Amino acid sequence: MHLADFSVGSLGETSIVGSGIPVAAGAALGARMQGLDRVSLCFFGDGASNEGTFHEGINMAAVWHLPVIFLCENNGYGITTPLSAVTLVTDIASKAAAYGIPGVIVDGQDVLAVYEVVQTAVQRARRGDGPTLVEAKTYRFEEHAVHMGRDLGYRSQEEIAEWRMRDPLVLFRARLIDEFGFKPAVLEGLEIAAQDSIQDAIAYAQRSPAPLPHTAFTDVFA
Numbered sequence: 001m002h003l004a005d006f007s008v009g010s011l012g013e014t015s016i017v018g019s020g021i022p023v024a025a026g027a028a029l030g031a032r033m034q035g036l037d038r039v040s041l042c043f044f045g046d047g048a049s050n051e052g053t054f055h056e057g058i059n060m061a062a063v064w065h066l067p068v069i070f071l072c073e074n075n076g077y078g079i080t081t082p083l084s085a086v087t088l089v090t091d092i093a094s095k096a097a098a099y100g101i102p103g104v105i106v107d108g109q110d111v112l113a114v115y116e117v118v119q120t121a122v123q124r125a126r127r128g129d130g131p132t133l134v135e136a137k138t139y140r141f142e143e144h145a146v147h148m149g150r151d152l153g154y155r156s157q158e159e160i161a162e163w164r165m166r167d168p169l170v171l172f173r174a175r176l177i178d179e180f181g182f183k184p185a186v187l188e189g190l191e192i193a194a195q196d197s198i199q200d201a202i203a204y205a206q207r208s209p210a211p212l213p214h215t216a217f218t219d220v221f222a
């Protein structure tokens with residue numbers, strides 16, 4: 001929730017659940033006004049889909065046919081609250097009907113299925129036909145935050161184990177080998193390189209100085 005990287009077009013995540021939805025619509029409007037063929041891609045959770053920003057942001061993007069994709073990662077929970085406790089709707093994609101845009105459900109454990117659905121939504125956006133709401137059905141293996149510990153009692157260990165059998169990284173790895181002929185050694189090399197870059201990032205963070213207290217108000221406007 002706290003990352004940004006303009007160098008790859010990531011405008012930033014915010015810790016206010018759902019607040020990225022109208023921002024993504026605004027970025028799409030900005031791209032259109034500048035004549036760029038950019039498409040905004042906005043990720044949010046099932047919990048965010050009950051925020052007012054979801055309704056307002058998607059509705060406005062729809063009526064203005066903005067080039068934006070709203071991608072809801074429905075992992076079944078907002079922290080410890082199951083989706084069924086906060087909406088009677090089981091498919092968030094069905095809410096697209098309220099805005100007159102396509103709502104597409106995709107298996108969020110299937111990397112290539114998600115890629116294809118997003119490609120179709122990108123083409124629609126670039127044609128000027130407007131937004132798509134994509135719902136990726138997925139799951140959160142770990143707790144919302146590491147400090148929360150494990151087995152908090154709001155979901156069963158069986159449920160977690162069942163979803164773990166369909167870990168998207170494991171499934172995609174198998175497909176790369178079986179369908180695309182990747183050598184396991186090549187994938188291991190990629191995994192080691194990824195682990196190394198994570199370790200480097202941790203070491204960099206740990207040896208970097210803490211921010212100075214007086215910078216807490218830098219870039220804060222009120």
Ligand SMILES: Cc1ncc(C[n+]2csc(CCOP(=O)(O)OP(=O)(O)O)c2C)c(N)n1
Pocket residue numbers: 015016017018044045046047048049073075077078079140144
């Ligand atoms: C407006 C707002 N309300 C509450 C919170 C506290 N909060 C942080 S994450 C979260 C759950 C979000 O659930 P979901 O949208 O399903 O995303 P997930 O973490 O499951 O991907 C909540 C309630 C917040 N950050 N912002």
Ligand SMILES: [Mg+2]
Pocket residue numbers: 045046047073074075076077078079
């Ligand atoms: Mg969620």
